[in-house]
Amino acid sequence: MPAHPAAEMHPSLRPSAPLTQSLPEQIAARLSECIVSGAYAPGQRIMEQAVAEEFEVSRGPAREALRLLEKDGLVMILPRRGAQVTNPSIEEVHEIFDIRAMLNGLRDRLIAEGPHRAELIPALERDIEKLAQTAATPGPGDDYIDTVLRLNRLLTQAAGNHRLQTILGSLAVQTVRYTRLGLSTPQRRQQSVRNWQSLLQAIRAGDGDAAERIARQRVIDSRDAAVEHLRAQAG
Amino acid sequence: MPAHPAAEMHPSLRPSAPLTQSLPEQIAARLSECIVSGAYAPGQRIMEQAVAEEFEVSRGPAREALRLLEKDGLVMILPRRGAQVTNPSIEEVHEIFDIRAMLNGLRDRLIAEGPHRAELIPALERDIEKLAQTAATPGPGDDYIDTVLRLNRLLTQAAGNHRLQTILGSLAVQTVRYTRLGLSTPQRRQQSVRNWQSLLQAIRAGDGDAAERIARQRVIDSRDAAVEHLRAQAG
DNA sequence: ATTTGTATTATTGTCAACAATCTTCTTGAC
């Protein structure tokens, strides 16, 4: 019998995942980095044979790794044409952010109305304080982005809705590069910090309506900033 | 050149899907029916070899078909243990309905605020009228459910958010059996009809806020009814 | 010069066999 009964265990701590990643999962994780970091350009084709040789496995696991990437929306698989890195249009990016806005709203409502919110607040305060410190510094902003991503992971896990966690995780991976784009200016980062601070207040107060509204607004702001940048890039 | 220029074509009519389904897709479609209809019981294991023999293919396509079912949440694949039909707990059903509530809210807002809503209204009126007629009849209610499902498909396609369509489609498949459960009484069906009629009004008026609120309430009602039935069944 | 048909090549789809691992059944000891 474990030290802590299952009933008291927080959902995000459930050790349901297998201890060791499968071969396709390891390959997918590596490829995922390459795509998110931009080493593999959008639209680029990824061929099974090349993946197989790169990782010194047969085409089976390579093939399956690509299917895993498809599940995360990082590649698109066309019949008889193989996989290519997704290159979403501005409209599709807009669409994904809209979905994230709704589901982040649900997530933060669940947290604000949930019984575990008190345990969460110290970590939240710490990260949001860190955001406030790095928001004004003009540097590359990677610190800021990293903290935002960690904060989001923390909240997504804490919401306790497993399916929501899966979907939001997938959508987050797909939009990392656009989130980064949208948080590239100090003004936007300061707007973002103010929003996080409001959210913290709403969670402290246990105000689910406010938490949902604030979360939605944050993602919508992020969406608008990203889309604006993309339009500027595209002409 | 096609008869109608692409710019005027409704998003839901884009012929982007390949004309012919792949072998794994065909197998997955058949298995999907078996699971949704209940021929394969929740928790039941589905083995690759058995699928391969059933459809007279090798284990490769059978394996991939099971991965496709996993993507739709119809089976759960555990490492070295294979696939088994998902048997979500009451809490998980609750979770999925919560997600559907948010995303249906987004969907119906997009429709109410979208430019294509006028074209949609006649079909909506027809289906909702049909709902009103079959709501009070005590029969098996399959007509009612079928109409609700068609109505939802219509709206999901019309919203014009492709990713949303994918996610909602997957979630709908996973909850069909619980939706059916929740709409098994005449009272619930009448409540449902009133909600659809309100939605129609909101769409007519182009009131996105109202459309979202109404859609959410509909799914929440559906959730509560389903969960109540499940709790009664479980003891 | 454009287009159509054809051959070539590259790439994915499928298959059957082998390896690794998990489950279950049996056996034996306490």
Added chain:
DNA sequence: GTCAAGAAGATTGTTGACAATAATACAAAT
């Protein structure tokens, strides 16, 4: 009688080869 250890069987994971198909290059005809 219960539990542990080990063997046997069943099932997934992986591999390499073969088949089917789509992209490409090139030649020929209008």
